[in-house]
Amino acid sequence: MKSLHAQHHPLADTGYQLTVLSQADAEGAHVMPFARKLRETGLLPLRPTGMTVMQINVGKMCNQTCRHCHVDAGPDRTEIMTRETMQLCLDALAQTNIDVVDLTGGAPEMNPDFRWLVEQIAALGRQTIVRCNLTIIVANPKYHDLPEFFARHGVRVVSSLPHFSAGRTDAQRGDGVFGRSIRALRMLNEVGYGVEGSGLSLDLVYNPSGAFLPGSQVGLEREFKQRLLREHGVVFNSLLTITNLPISRFLEYLLESGNYLGYMEKLIAAYNPAAAANVMCRSTLSIGWDGQLYDCDFNQMLELPVDNHAPQHIRDFNKAALNARAIVVNQHCYGCTAGAGSSCGGATT
Template sequence: MKSLQARHAPLADTGYQLTVLSQAEVAGAHWPLFAHKLRETGLLPLRPTSLEVMQINVGKMCNQTCRHCHVDAGPDRTEIMTRATMQLCLDALAQTNIPVVDLTGGAPEMNPDFRWLVEQISALGRQVIVRCNLTIIVANPKYHDLPTFFAWHGVRVVSSLPHFSASRTDAQRGEGVFGRSIRALQMLNEAGYGVAGSGLVLDLVFNPSGAFLPGSQVGLERDFKQRLLREHGVVFNSLLTITNLPVSRFLEYLLESGNYDGYMQKLVDAYNPAAAANVMCRSTLSIGWDGLLYDCDFNQMLDLPVEARAPQHIRDFNEAALTDRAIVVNQHCYGCTAGAGSSCGGATT
């Protein structure tokens, strides 16, 4: 099934651009529009509070094809950020005090200029986060030194591990992924990651394998730490829980399995104004592999650029204009505002 395409419609009286997924709109016409929910809770138009994170998608190529992937990444994807576009990102970064650069993909390490980019960001004195899928570290000898490279540049490593059991992890990410992930975690530990006093941060990401919300981040972190240490000798710093948003492969799964209506109702019923006030798009600018600008990684995958009044490409970066933009919202935004909230940094409340 092809990913759903978006269309745009203005929201009356606000000049605000509302985006609705046509097929989802038909399937869920009885749900309140997310923009209206924001208005009810005094948050429309939703605007940035500051720019604290520049999140850069350096390409959609990946050594895995995960069932839940909202990027639709895989070995056959050819979209890749060029060094020229990376330089535009660096030029923009140098104009600001943005403290954190979050590198994602695909498997960002597969971009041939990945290490160069990390080095350049570090030279600007900014914190680098790498969204590592773990298995890339053991996939090929040329990646075996990644833990050492990460440590040398003080990279914060954030890695997805769906569960502390092999069966549940492999069901979501592919046969043998759990074993390779554990070996990668052990290699990161050997380089000092997750070890008390090292200063090298290793965080894990949990997202549910089905059409339900994640459990308590505190409780899940406790369980993960106990099981991984006892059974594999693995240590890490924090566990981040992320809600699966109805985007790309997960949206296709929901529609094909007949779970879409039920899952969307869960998200709508769990709307939390406190979580809505703290969504990551209020402090993050997302940059696509081609340099186009988005409010978040999920909007990027739905081809929903920042509002038309704001700069559309990183070559036209203007911090003041981007800080003043109205954030583009859609029905999938219910995922980030449900329950304890969800962001690339985990629960928000």
């Protein structure tokens, strides 16, 4: 499957995606603008509570083309962060007490300077999270030593696994993905990841495979742990549930399946003020592959940069100005505030 970008699909245009999102307002008065919902619950303007995470998208290149991908990543994407831009990120990090750097993509490991970046973050004494799709570990011999590399630098590995069954996983991520993911998980377990007392954290991420919200994170974690251990001998630390946001390829699915308005109504009906107060954009700064600054990874993929009163590029990083900014919101933000909430760290309430 090609990316929307490679297909020249209308939804590859972020302006068109935002138009689709705004049309929900026009098609029914019951669909309230997200900003108005925040105002009603006393949260507008939404502002940072203090940066604790720097999330860096090091490129859109990926060895997979998943049906739900909000990045529209794939083998045909060539956007990649340069070492010069990485150094600007490191320079900014050194000015702060931000203690977690979250590396994402695409498959971040495919960036030729990925290992150098991890080493530099470790040298600064900060925690690195890598958003690993698992199959990259077994995709090519040059990646087979990634578990050892991760362990050597104390990397926290966060990996997507849509389900504990092959059918559900392969339907979302491609034929054979489940089997390759299990092989990668076993390789990670062999060096200590997910093993009690090892200090090496391995977390899995669950995204629903259809137009519905994730179930209880606690209940799903229990079921995943039981099934993966019993059937595959695999262990992990935590399961993180993430709601699919109505952007990019998941938006394409919603429109093609006729589920778009129904899904939006479901998200809006499940709006939770407590989840809204704890959204990840309040404590995270998102950096694009070209160094542009965003409130979150989802805003980044919709090309909605930080408030224009704040620095726009990592070269102009100013922590005080960024902490004073108003966070940019749009209709897709309902995905992070529905039910138990959703963030890159899983449920928020």
